[in-house]
Amino acid sequence: MTPVDIGLGSVVLLLALVPVGIVGGRRAAATPLLYTAAALISLLALANALGALLQAGEPSVIVLPLGLPWLGGHFRLDAVSAFFLAVINLGGVAASIYALGYGRHEQAPHRVLPFYPAFLAAMNLVLMADDAFAFLLCWELMSLASWGLVMAHHHHHDNARAGFIYLMMASFGTLSLLLAFGLMAGAEGDYAFAAIRAAGHSPGVAALALGLALLGTGSKAGLVPVHVWLPLAHPAAPSHVSALMSGVMTKVAVYGFVRIVFDLLGTTTWWGAMVVLALGGVTAVMGVLYALVQNDLKRLLAYSSVENVGIIFIGLGLALAFRTNAMPWAAALALTAAMLHVFNHSLFKSLLFFGAGAVLTATGRRDMEELGGLIHRMPKTSFAFLVGSVAISALPPLNGFVSEWMTFQAVLLSPSLPQWGLKVLIPAVGCLLALAAALAAACFVRAFGIAFLGRPRSQAAAEAAEVDGFSLAAMFGLALLCLLAGILPGLVIDSLAPVATILVHDRMPEQLGIPWLSIVPIAASRSSYNGLLVFLFIIMSSSLAAFVIHRLASKAVRRGPAWDCGTPDADPATQYSAGGFSQPLRRVFGTFVFLARERVHMPQPGDARPAVFHVRLLDPVWSAVYGRLGRAVDLTAGRFNKFQTLTIRGYLSLVFLSLVTLLTGLAIWL
Amino acid sequence: MQHGLNYDVAHMLAGGLVLVSFMMLYQVRLSSLLRVFAAHAVVLALSVAWQAYVQGAPHLFVTAAIALLFKALVIPVALNRIIVRLGIYREIETVFGIGLAMLVGMGLVALSMALMLRVTAEATPLAREDLAFALSVVLLGLMMMVTRRNAVSQVVAFMSLENGLILAAAGAQGMPLVVEISVAFSVLIAFIVIGIFLFRIRERFDTVNVQALDSFRGERS
Numbered sequence: 090m091t092p093v094d095i096g097l098g099s100v101v102l103l104l105a106l107v108p109v110g111i112v113g114g115r116r117a118a119a120t121p122l123l124y125t126a127a128a129l130i131s132l133l134a135l136a137n138a139l140g141a142l143l144q145a146g147e148p149s150v151i152v153l154p155l156g157l158p159w160l161g162g163h164f165r166l167d168a169v170s171a172f173f174l175a176v177i178n179l180g181g182v183a184a185s186i187y188a189l190g191y192g193r194h195e196q197a198p199h200r201v202l203p204f205y206p207a208f209l210a211a212m213n214l215v216l217m218a219d220d221a222f223a224f225l226l227c228w229e230l231m232s233l234a235s236w237g238l239v240m241a242h243h244h245h246h247d248n249a250r251a252g253f254i255y256l257m258m259a260s261f262g263t264l265s266l267l268l269a270f271g272l273m274a275g276a277e278g279d280y281a282f283a284a285i286r287a288a289g290h291s292p293g294v295a296a297l298a299l300g301l302a303l304l305g306t307g308s309k310a311g312l313v314p315v316h317v318w319l320p321l322a323h324p325a326a327p328s329h330v331s332a333l334m335s336g337v338m339t340k341v342a343v344y345g346f347v348r349i350v351f352d353l354l355g356t357t358t359w360w361g362a363m364v365v366l367a368l369g370g371v372t373a374v375m376g377v378l379y380a381l382v383q384n385d386l387k388r389l390l391a392y393s394s395v396e397n398v399g400i401i402f403i404g405l406g407l408a409l410a411f412r413t414n415a416m417p418w419a420a421a422l423a424l425t426a427a428m429l430h431v432f433n434h435s436l437f438k439s440l441l442f443f444g445a446g447a448v449l450t451a452t453g454r455r456d457m458e459e460l461g462g463l464i465h466r467m468p469k470t471s472f473a474f475l476v477g478s479v480a481i482s483a484l485p486p487l488n489g490f491v492s493e494w495m496t497f498q499a500v501l502l503s504p505s506l507p508q509w510g511l512k513v514l515i516p517a518v519g520c521l522l523a524l525a526a527a528l529a530a531a532c533f534v535r536a537f538g539i540a541f542l543g544r545p546r547s548q549a550a551a552e553a554a555e556v557d558g559f560s561l562a563a564m565f566g567l568a569l570l571c572l573l574a575g576i577l578p579g580l581v582i583d584s585l586a587p588v589a590t591i592l593v594h595d596r597m598p599e600q601l602g603i604p605w606l607s608i609v610p611i612a613a614s615r616s617s618y619n620g621l622l623v624f625l626f627i628i629m630s631s632s633l634a635a636f637v638i639h640r641l642a643s644k645a646v647r648r649g650p651a652w653d654c655g656t657p658d659a660d661p662a663t664q665y666s667a668g669g670f671s672q673p674l675r676r677v678f679g680t681f682v683f684l685a686r687e688r689v690h691m692p693q694p695g696d697a698r699p700a701v702f703h704v705r706l707l708d709p710v711w712s713a714v715y716g717r718l719g720r721a722v723d724l725t726a727g728r729f730n731k732f733q734t735l736t737i738r739g740y741l742s743l744v745f746l747s748l749v750t751l752l753t754g755l756a757i758w759l
Numbered sequence: 760m761q762h763g764l765n766y767d768v769a770h771m772l773a774g775g776l777v778l779v780s781f782m783m784l785y786q787v788r789l790s791s792l793l794r795v796f797a798a799h800a801v802v803l804a805l806s807v808a809w810q811a812y813v814q815g816a817p818h819l820f821v822t823a824a825i826a827l828l829f830k831a832l833v834i835p836v837a838l839n840r841i842i843v844r845l846g847i848y849r850e851i852e853t854v855f856g857i858g859l860a861m862l863v864g865m866g867l868v869a870l871s872m873a874l875m876l877r878v879t880a881e882a883t884p885l886a887r888e889d890l891a892f893a894l895s896v897v898l899l900g901l902m903m904m905v906t907r908r909n910a911v912s913q914v915v916a917f918m919s920l921e922n923g924l925i926l927a928a929a930g931a932q933g934m935p936l937v938v939e940i941s942v943a944f945s946v947l948i949a950f951i952v953i954g955i956f957l958f959r960i961r962e963r964f965d966t967v968n969v970q971a972l973d974s975f976r977g978e979r980s
């Protein structure tokens with residue numbers, strides 16, 4: 090059995106779970122049964138993908154008699170697919186284990202269970218598809234299955250709206266991809282990827298296909314300005330699905346971009362790379378700025394996904410720039426950094442969504458202004474969430490730092506590029522990346538500090554209880570992987586070598602042979618990083634500091650009330666609030682990024698009404714792009730409305746006139 | 760020379776069909792319109808029969824016979840009875856001026872000639888002329904449907920449009936007989952349905968002028 094056979098086999102098994110979900114959706118026994126099965130199947134697919142990635146043999150191919158009769162269903166599993174399959178199925182295993190616990194609290198399991206395995210199966214299929222038809226079909230299946238999951242709690246008005254916007258954007262993205270594939274397949278219309286790869290593409294077609302692929306996959310990944318659905322839809326789904334959508338489905342979109350642009354398109358231009366870089370930089374900063382001002386924990390995480398997708402696209406843009414200029418070693422560095430961030434983000438974003446889901450289970454709240462003090466009530470969840478926060482804030486020794494550091498190493502190589510456009514743009518994008526990294530740290534200090542530290546801001550938070558063992562196991566498993574990937578990055582980097590070889594025809598230097606498990610992107614004289622040493626140093630220095638303090642000062646551990654401001658039993662609202670924490674940054678960036686307006690309503694002396702402080706934030710993308718688009722559609726529809734109620738003669742005249750016009754046009758054109 | 764004669768006769772008959780279409784354009788009285796329509800169908804039947812002879816395709820004779828029987832006899836007679844019973848035998852209708860209609864019609868014929876002769880450069884000359892004239896007849900029929908207000912004359916216009924389609928089908932070699940028969944019968948059924956509708960409309964609105972329907976819907980005429 091080749092890897093692709095096993096991969097497709099696991100897809101078939103997952104699809105076989107769909108009827109189980111439909112039939113037994115309302116029974117209590119179905120939830121553990123289905124999630125256990127999904128976890129086991131995902132584990133099988135994960136092992137298969139890892140095996141294929143590490144063996145790095147020839148890609149395995151299979152053509153099934155499915156789909157278009159003259160095309161068939163082509164499926165292929167090469168190192169790129171294998172890497173992404175590993176990411177997807179790792180997320181699938183973790184989410185399924187988490188759902189064993191979390192899914193018990195689901196109010197409408199019959200709306201979740203049928204879609205969940207279909208969603209996993211569709212993502213697996215997209216990664217293995219080897220012709221445009223199969224790719225688009227599986228892509229749409231993935232969109233629809235996740236739409237079903239977003240709509241699981243459709244009675245909330247917000248969720249219904251999120252589902253609608255998601256569906257619109259997903260159709261738009263698929264349309265863009267359809268056009269991109271149509272362009273690449275050319276006039277002969279051979280939609281097998283092998284034929285598209287072999288055909289040469291003219292620069293105009295390549296540029297157009299790049300733009301369309303960027304739109305199509307970017308709308309799924311959450312690239313600004315086609316990100317608007319993401320922060321609405323991701324939090325609307327149940328938390329384990331949110332983790333899959335944010336941590337994993339965005340990666341499928343990245344895969345689509347990588348597959349089309351690096352593998353199929355062949356020819357690329359340096360200004361195409363500029364577009365990708367600029368969009369990536371804007372996305373990273375905008376995403377984290379949005380995240381900073383969110384009070385809803387899950388929505389904050391969703392916006393943070395937008396930021397991380399921006400970072401990944403910066404890496405991809407760098408790889409594109411270096412590849413165009415025949416600097417494969419630099420391209421390999423940038424691409425490996427992007428792929429490493431794909432892996433890392435899938436780990437810590439799933440972890441954080443699991444944590445948010447645990448908080449939701451324990452308190453029923455998502456608004457941070459109603460949380461607080463959870464570290465006492467849910468110490469284990471808090472610890473896991475803290476690890477995830479540190480990792481996503483790109484602090485050493487965890488994994489987030491490694492990939493962002495490597496992206497910076499690639500940014501630092503930009504002076505050797507020949508084009509001035511890139512020479513100027515890449516340092517600017519580097520600044521945006523640095524800004525995004527710093528703001529992300531602020532964002533997660535805020536998220537952890539407000540939700541888990543301090544005193545409970547609501548009764549629900551005060552009465553929270555630790556979540557079940559399955560949820561904790563999933564979170565701690567991912568936290569451990571975050572740590573391992575952070576202190577042993579060489580292992581991951583080396584296993585990414587075949588991916589880089591396929592996509593940019595070069596690989597990063599072998600990392601595992603370097604003493605002390607350091608990683609050296611280019612040469613030891615330039616830069617190197619050793620996560621293990623940093624980790625040991627942090628452990629030792631903090632233990633030493635604790636030891637010295639306790640030895641020299643006092644042995645006693647003192648616990649005082651948090652945030653009581655000297656007046657015990659004060660109202661919990663006297664604490665630092667989420668809105669207060671982000672206010673300075675909102676003032677700095679908000680006025681032009683969000684068109685923020687603050688309004689303070691102070692009652693007159695003697696008036697008993699409370700003072701009101703109101704902040705209005707607008708998403709400029711909504712008003713500038715989608716608002717206008719919506720109005721234009723409305724206007725056009727209004728204009729065309731009168732064609733709905735023409736008289737019989739009116740319709741006949743319309744047919745006659747359009748026929749004569751078309752014939753005249755044909756007569757002139759011929 | 761035999762080939763030349765074949766071509767000339769086919770050309771003449773198809774051209775005659777276009778000419779009769781023009782005649783239908785300026786008939787203001789329903790009774791005379793029906794007579795011209797019958798003539799239209801006779802010319803069509805002749806044209807199809809000639810095609811059958813030239814192409815050596817006996818099944819086209821069946822088509823010609825159907826056209827002659829139904830289009831030239833049954834439908835005009837039935838429509839005549841309808842207008843007699845509806846009492847609109849002498850009704851006069853003009854939508855826009857005859858001269859203008861003629862000019863537009865000529866433009867349509869010119870358009871279809873210019874288009875079809877260029878599109879069908881590889882076909883035989885016989886089929887080319889045939890298709891060009893057929894398109895003219897279709898366009899003229901459509902124009903007549905647009906310009907007429909009376910439901911009966913719209914039916915006639917529709918039938919003449921359909922005659923153009925049959926001419927095209929006869930010109931294109933290799934059209935199976937089944938298709939032609941089913942087209943002919945569908946026209947007959949359409950005629951029956953329309954006839955029933957005419958009476959229903961009349962019953963309800965006291966006129967068969969479709970403008971009445973528009974004003975009934977609250978539209979301006």
